[in-house]
Amino acid sequence: MSVLRIEAETGRSGEASPPVVRRAIGRTMFPYLLLAPTVGLLCVFTFYPLIQGFWMAFFKRGVVVADRVPATWPKYVGFHNFTNLLGNEEFLVTLAKTVGFVCAAVPLLTLVSLVLALLLKPAFRGVGIVRAVVFFPSMVSLLIIGITWKWMLGYNSGIVNYLLSVFNVAPVPWLESDLLSQIAVVLVWVWANAGFFMMIFIAGLTTIPETLYEAALVDGTSRWRTFCRITLPLLAPTVALVVILSSVEAFKVYELVLALTAGGPGRSTVYLIQLIYETAFNKPAQAGIAAAQSLVLFVILFVLTIAQLRMARSDR
C-alpha cells in the first residue's frame, strides 16, 4: 500500500542526520507520519466504505455492476429502499427476532456474569484458574463454540439429551424446533460471552471501597441488604457498560448461529447480519436494499455507542 511505502521511505531518510532546519520541520511532520498508516488503513477499509454504503442505499443495483447485466446497473431510487424495508415482511420479522434475541440474551448475560463475578471476585486458592476456565470461551472463535454445542445438543447422540435421559427426561429437540433453537442460540451465546463480561464486573467490584462492607458488617446488615444498598448502586455504571457492550455484540450475532443452526430450522434463527449478507450476495440486484438494512443496523449500534460514550464521560 502506498501509505506503507511512504512510511518506509521516510524511515530511511530519517536515519541520516539532516540539517537543523530540516530537522525541525521533520519534527512537526513526525506525528502525522506516525498516524498515517492507521488513518490511511481506516479511511480505505472503514470510512470510505461507510460513505459508499450510505450512498448505495439510494440506488437499486447489484453488488458488482456488470456491463452486460442491465439489472445490476445502478439506478437512483431515492428513499425507495427504505420505504421498501417498512413493507418488507422478511426484514421486519428478522429485525423483530434480532431485537427479541438481544432482549433475551443481554439481561441473561448480565445476570449470569454478575453472579459469576460475585462468586469469583473473592480471592481463594485456585481462583485464577477458575476465572481462566470461565473466561476462555470468549477467546475462542464463535464458530468452534457453535460446533461444540451443536455436537452436544444433537437429538439422538448429544450428551445433553443423554444427561437428561439419566433423569428420565425425554430427548429435547434443541435444534429441531423453532422456539427451542432460538432458546439454544441465546443460551450458547451467554455461555460464550459470560467470562468476558464477568471480568468487567470483577473490575467494577474492585473499585467499591472495602470500608463500606466493613461498616455494613459492623452494623450487622444482612448480606442481601448489603448487596442491594451498597454493591448494586455503586456497580450501576458497570452494569450499564455491560448492557451496552453486550447489546452491540448481540446485534452482530452471526458466526455462532451459522455453526449452531445455520439459521434453521426453516428460517427461525436468521438474524440481521445473515439477512444482510444473503440479500446482498444471494439475491440479484438487491445491494441497495442490503445497504439500507445495514444503515438501520448502523443507527442502532450508533445510538448504543453514543449512550456508552456519554456514560463514560459522566463517569469521570
Next chain:
Amino acid sequence: MNNRSSPQSLGRNALIGLVLIFFLTPPVWLVLSSFKPLEEIFAWPPHLFPDHATLANYVASWSQSHFSRFFENSAFVSVLSAALSVVISVMAGYGLSKFRFKGETLVFLLIMSALMIPLQIILIPIFLVLRDLHLLNTLWGVILAPAATPTSVFIMRQYIRNIPDSLIEAARIDAASEWRILWRIIVPLSIPAIATLTAFNFVWRWNDFLWPFLIISDQDNWTVQLALASNVGQWDINWPRLLSMSVMSLLPTLVLFVSLQRFFMSGLLAGAVKE
C-alpha cells in the same frame, strides 16, 4: 472472613464446582470425542472416555482434507496481520500520547469513531473496495483490511502516556533521530503492552470468519475458520473430521492463552473493549 466449614462457604464451593463443570464440560467433551473412532463417536449411551482412542480422525483431516494447508494460511494471515497491527498501533499510540500537533483531537476522535463501524455493516462496499484494489481472493486482503484496530491504538496511547517525557527530551538533546527514539526508547519500555496486543491481535485474526468469508473464494486460500464453516454447513456432517479440525483450530489460542493468561486477563481490563 468466613469459617472454612461454615454452611455458607460450603454452598459457595458447591456453586464454584458447578460453574467449573458447566464451563469445562463442552471443551473436554469436544476433545474426548475427537479421539473416538466412528463406531464409538455415536455410541448410545455415550462413553466419557474413548475405549479405543485413535488419532485417525486427526490424520484424516490433516492430510486428506487439506487442513494442513488451511492451517498454514491462517498462521500466515494471523501472524502478519497481528504484526502489522501492533507496529502501526505503537506508532499511532506514540503520536497521540507524546506530541502536540494541529488536528490532534480530530485524529483521535476519528480513529476511535471507527469502533462504531463494525465490518458487519459495510460488507458490500468493502467487498467493492477490495475488488478495486485487486485484493479479493488473496491472503493479503485478509491481512491488510482488518489491520488498523482502534482498540490497539487506544491501549498503546494509554500505555505510552506513562513513559516520562524527560526520557524523550534527553534523547532529543543527544540529537537522536525521532525514529530512533521510537525504536530505542518507546518500544523497549512498552514491551508488556506490545506483548499483550500481539497476542490479542493474533487471536482476533485467527478467529476471524467474516473477513476471509467475504474476501476468499478459492479453496486453496481458505483459513481454518472457513474450512470449519464449510464442514459444519454440510447436510451430512462428518463429525469425526469436524471435531478433530475444531480441536486443532483451538490449539494456538489455547497455547497462547495458557502461557500469557496473566497478560490476557489484565490487558483486557485496561482496554475493556472487545474487537
